[in-house]
Amino acid sequence: MKNSKTKRGGKMTQAQKLSTIRQRLREGDFSAISRKTDYHPTHVARVIRGESGNPSGEIINAAYEMTRNRKARA
Numbered sequence: 001m002k003n004s005k006t007k008r009g010g011k012m013t014q015a016q017k018l019s020t021i022r023q024r025l026r027e028g029d030f031s032a033i034s035r036k037t038d039y040h041p042t043h044v045a046r047v048i049r050g051e052s053g054n055p056s057g058e059i060i061n062a063a064y065e066m067t068r069n070r071k072a073r074a
Contacts, residue, residue: 012064014057014060017060017061018048018060019066020064021048021067022048023072024071025048025067025073026070029063030045033066034064038064039058039059042058047059063073
């Protein structure tokens, strides 16, 4: 007999990560992410705002890694 419950674990989608990142950003994060990934700060800002794509996911993953342990802004 199969378990009818849905699986909750697993990887987050890029959209889920972006939603989390936007809630936890602080001043200076775009610059820090751009230094870490070697992308221009303007491109980093566009990707996080959802205006530009990042097919490799490098910017989103770096931003999520930086902000994942922070509390969301009020």
